[in-house]
Amino acid sequence: AQTVTQSQPEMSVQEAETVTLSCTYDTSESDYYLFWYKQPPSRQMILVIRQEAYKQQNATENRFSVNFQKAAKSFSLKISDSQLGDAAMYFCAYRSAGGTSYGKLTFGQGTILTVHP
Amino acid sequence: KAGVTQTPRYLIKTRGQQVTLSCSPISGHRSVSWYQQTPGQGLQFLFEYFSETQRNKGNFPGRFSGRQFSNSRSEMNVSTLELGDSALYLCASSFLVEKTQYFGPGTRLLVL
Numbered sequence: 001a002q003t004v005t006q007s008q009p010e011m012s013v014q015e016a017e018t019v020t021l022s023c024t025y026d027t028s029e030s031d032y033y034l035f036w037y038k039q040p041p042s043r044q045m046i047l048v049i050r051q052e053a054y055k056q057q058n059a060t061e062n063r064f065s066v067n068f069q070k071a072a073k074s075f076s077l078k079i080s081d082s083q084l085g086d087a088a089m090y091f092c093a094y095r096s097a098g099g100t101s102y103g104k105l106t107f108g109q110g111t112i113l114t115v116h117p
Numbered sequence: 118k119a120g121v122t123q124t125p126r127y128l129i130k131t132r133g134q135q136v137t138l139s140c141s142p143i144s145g146h147r148s149v150s151w152y153q154q155t156p157g158q159g160l161q162f163l164f165e166y167f168s169e170t171q172r173n174k175g176n177f178p179g180r181f182s183g184r185q186f187s188n189s190r191s192e193m194n195v196s197t198l199e200l201g202d203s204a205l206y207l208c209a210s211s212f213l214v215e216k217t218q219y220f221g222p223g224t225r226l227l228v229l
Contacts, residue, residue: 033216033217035217037220042222043205043222043223043225044220044221044222044223045207045209045220045223046220047217047218047219050216050217091160095216095218097216101173102148102165102167102172102173103148103149103150103162103164103165103166103167103172103173103211103218104150104162104165104173104175105150105152105160105162105209105218106162107159107160108159109159110159
């Protein structure tokens, strides 16, 4: 079974600065997808970024980028130019690309990000 | 395009009762997954439906069940509620071969 670990329960950053959230995962599969979701106080889960395991290039979405290290099974999220609206719980998630794991995301425990003005 | 909608947003029930939660996916999305979120256990996968068929199920007791209709709307039912069923229930939908799930706002269930 796959597991996802976020070792930082809480992180904080000053507005306009950069912060990196860590995520490691354990899997025996070679093809899979990784995601970062953001959950603000409203509890709505919002997709931040997605990475396909077969792609060596790291995904980027505006101020958000990932450092995907497949061999190390590491998937960190970098937030540049942090904004107050970035404050939320961030979840790392794994999804198998095939087999019988239909529709199942495996989540880490989350990292609470605080942004200071 | 409208997002995933869930109703009701809040529910209060008592132990032993049953509850039905509803989820309407994004138009064109045929896969619907359900998750339970609690402070102690985090986010846990309940089940996934595609074309009215349950394709995958998480490690939850049989009191948790679901179904999907021909229009892809899905319902989940919890019978004989227990205090530990108090949680945020999230529904997510995805397109046929798209692996990205888009979440609804959730239903917050409180069992007294």
